[in-house]
Amino acid sequence: MxxxxxxxxxxxxxxxxxxxxxxxxxxxxxxxxxxxxxxxxxxxxxxxxxxxxxxxxxxxxxxxxxxxPRGVINKMLKEKIQQIETAQGRQVKRAEKAQMAEDLEFELLPKSxxxxxxxxxxxxxxxxxxxxxxxxxxxxxxxxxxxxxxxxxxxxxxLNLAENIALRFAEWIHSPDLLPSDFQLASDCLLFSLEDEKKRVHCKGYELPAEEILTLLSQGMATAEISLIWKERIQLTLTHDFIFKKLKSLDYLIDDFNEAKELEEEYQRQDATLALLSGELRELTNALTKMFVSSNTQINSAPLEPAIAD
Structure with missing residues (x-):
């Protein structure tokens, strides 16, 4: 797991x-x-x-x-329209096409x-x-x-983010020694333009700090994602909105998971791997929230969004 x-x-x-x-x-x-x-x-x-x-x-x-697939509905709709226009010698109007498409979906859904x-x-x-x-x-x-x-x-x-994480990423790329002792930079990052977020540069395989990346940052680009290694146990890509991506177990943690897999019963293996996974994610999140999440965050009583319907 x-x-x-x-x-x-x-x-x-x-x-x-x-x-x-x-x-x-x-x-x-x-x-x-x-x-x-x-x-x-x-x-x-x-x-x-x-x-x-x-x-x-x-x-x-x-x-x-x-x-x-929408293509299935469109194909059958086109055939029906052609049949009507040929048989009745008239053009099918837009509202009628929409109703026919709706009827086809109603007919086909139970068979899908x-x-x-x-x-x-x-x-x-x-x-x-x-x-x-x-x-x-x-x-x-x-x-x-x-x-x-x-x-x-x-x-x-x-989580209530207390600062602009992208700025902290840039500081780490400029000066990796500013990273907490349990963390080190890996080799990847993603830069984006503050003027146009769609303009992005994927930087892979660089030994940070790299001159090419520092140049892009000096030209006004910001860091959307950065790859980190934590305690030589987990590698991850952290985004500027605090999402963990590409989580990967490293050797020390892999050894712990291998020990869990050697337990005799399936429920024991499941318990051990869940305890290990949740414990590692808890510690990793604790370490990162100390840097980025407001310490006086309180949970309000009102939900943020309505429940989805069945």
Whole structure:
């Protein structure tokens, strides 16, 4: 078990909440015949909706989605339009085309295939953080919204960043010795233009600080992402909006995971790897939040967004 990415929130949950029961009540059901998709919870491990170890609960959001390519609808729509225009000798109007397309979708959806997608997350009660295995704000929003729907009263908020992280990235590239002792620069970074964020330069394989990158920074570019190594255990790409991407275990951590894999029972291996994963992410996040997240952050009582519909 491993998270390739991490998008992190704060959360607050009533102590008397039965997480397993709440998730079970909103378990994933088959996608209705005329629905494009449906959300629900899947077992995180075996039959456990929430697999808890050492204060961390692994949960899994499921999405069942019907696959009906727009090209299929357009092809059939074109054929129907041609039939009408040939048979009736008239041109099909725009409103009629739209209604025909809607009718075709309604007809074809129940016949379409369904695919199931999974999104893992950890509720870390020790740090009161929700860690989602994604770098996509849209996917994270789907999970947080459905979690609010599942557990009324849960409060989920983003971390409160205390400074412009891109400026700190630039300082590190100029002077790597400014990095905390547990961190070192890796070889990649992503620069962007402050005038046009679409103008980006991917810098890979450089030994930082590199003259080419310093020149680009001096010309007004900013750092969107930077690759870091933490304690020689994890390598990651940290973005200027505090998203962890391309998380990678390094040798010391790989050795620990290999030891966990040698345990006899599957549940023991699962417990050990979850404890190891959540513990490492907790420590890594603690180290980074000390630099970037406001220390007086408080969780408000009101949710930030409405729950998504089924």
């Amino acid at each position: 491993w998270f390739n990415n991490a998008l992190i929130y704060q959360y607050k949950l009533n102590e008397d909440c039965d997480l397993h029961t709440s998730l079970t009540e909103e378990a994933l059901k088959p996608c209705p015949p005329h629905a494009r998709f449906i959300y629900g919870w899947l077992p995180a491990f075996d039959q456990e909706m929430a697999h808890e170890v050492a204060g961390s609960s692994l949960i899994c959001l499921g999405k069942e989605e019907r696959i009906l 295939f369904c695919v199931q997608k999974k999104l893992l997350a950890i509720l870390d009660s020790v740090s009161q953080r929700l860690i989602i295995n994604t770098s996509s704000n849209n996917q994270a929003s789907q999970l947080t919204s459905f979690l609010r729907k599942t557990i009324p009263g849960i409060v989920i908020e983003p």
